[in-house]
Amino acid sequence: MANYAKNIMFQGTSSHVGKSVLSAALIRALRDRGFRVAPFKAQNMALNSAVAVEGGEIGRAQAFQAEAAGLKPSVHMNPVLLKPTGDSMSQVIIHGKPVGMMTAAEYHAFKKEALGHVRESYSKLALDYDVIVIEGAGSPAEVNLRENDIANMGMAGAVGSPVVLIGDIDRGGVFASLVGTLELLSMEEREMVKGFIINKFRGDIGLLKPGLDFLEARTGKGVLGVVPSFSGLLIPDEDSVSLDERGASKEGGGLKIAVVKLPRLSNFTDFDPFRGDPGIELSFISSPREMAGAGLVIIPGTKSTIADLMWMKSRGFGPAIREHIEKGGMIAGICGGLQMLGTAVKDPQGVESSAGEAEGFGLVDAVTVLHREKKTFEVSAVARLMGRDYEVRGYEIHMGETIVKGGPFSRILERNGKTCYAPDGAASQDGMVWGTYVHGIFDNDVFRQAVVSALSGGRCGSGTVASFESVRERAIDSLASIFEDSVDMERVLRIIGV
Incomplete structure (x- = not known):
């Protein structure tokens, strides 16, 4: 596979740990440093989608990440999109176009063919950009899904990408999740993991230091940063799990x-x-x-x-x-x-x-x-x-x-x-x-x-709505600032190789 761009991959201990948002934050931070950067997610499962510049359909998260990069969304940023129908079937979309309905078993058998489309899309982006920020899907430690994996370690290995593993401390058990995920990887895959980011932290970070020291001593890998929990930014979610939070009312009536x-x-x-x-x-x-x-x-x-x-x-x-x-x-x-x-x-x-x-x-x-x-x-x-x-x-x-x-x-x-x-x-x-x-x-x-x-x-209120584009742009800038204030960017840049 052609691999001209530098790259980095954010994987997580599970779904909803913040891979999409942190990927967007890093993309904006890299763009602000003058890099031509593009997002990539080989396989995405979501009902929230967007239309790419080619006219096809991709995951909404990759469209948002493209916005963070200052780009129009492309089908090559998310070559495989799975849209569940609720009856144990998913509509499989390749390069923006539906190719059929498949069960989980049928899609598992289809993965080898899907990998060819993934390679094609990544190679195209790698020719056009300086850095590709790759987002994983779910967890790389799903041992039942390891064969023919195209979403996590299989993708990282195919393009030689270093991996940063993200854990959500707000859920509890973040150290067990990070260590356990690492333990379930092969020796070669562990070598690809270059560090950890702990996401959604609340409270005094000083109280977290013993845990961080333990994690680094146990795994031999560094903690690149601890990102605080934040709210109030107009950032799109890809899944409906947070709809109640999104609908929180403003005070004062209206x-x-x-x-x-x-x-x-x-x-x-x-x-x-x-x-x-x-x-x-x-x-x-x-x-x-x-x-x-x-x-x-x-x-x-x-x-x-x-x-x-x-x-x-x-x-x-x-x-x-x-x-x-x-x-x-x-x-x-x-x-x-x-x-x-x-x-x-x-x-x-x-x-x-x-x-x-x-x-x-x-x-x-x-x-x-x-x-x-x-x-x-x-x-x-x-x-x-x-x-x-x-x-x-x-x-x-x-x-x-x-x-x-x-x-x-x-x-x-x-x-x-x-x-x-x-x-x-x-x-x-x-x-x-x-x-x-x-x-x-x-x-x-x-x-x-x-x-x-x-x-x-x-x-x-004042009777005047806000400029959505301006509000969204400020939110992305704020997101990037939070990331840079919380993560050792110099270490991240060294991991990428830029």
């Missing part, structure tokens, strides 16, 4: 926005912009009673529209949504949420299930027919809200077509850089019910301001 926490929810980062706005109380809800007091209720994207539609109905969301509208509230649907707003969702090919068809909420005159072909586009559009037009940018990721009687919610003017003119979404006549296939629509400050103003009457 406009309440409720997002339905669907069992198969995807692309929940659509709502991150509201987290940076003054006076917005954002929450993720699981029952109709939690809609009380909300000005806007959003039905988000989902990996299985029909199943999550039935879940909402079983919970009594249907009558609650109609009552919400009668009281002057707004309902919005994004992607799968749009599909649910219509009169029916049809699945004649069994794309999602054998259910065949489900009756929608009937809030807009639209019917959705699911298809096997997935559409992935970066788009520019003009959306119409409350009688005014707004230019918006975003991306589409969906399987199916929604046929609308009457006017659409928006007009797509460009897909993947090519001019087009396509209707998108649907809306009620008064504009208080609307849906779109455009993910990231709330990233557009002017449109988001229009939604907030329509519902708050100027009572939402």
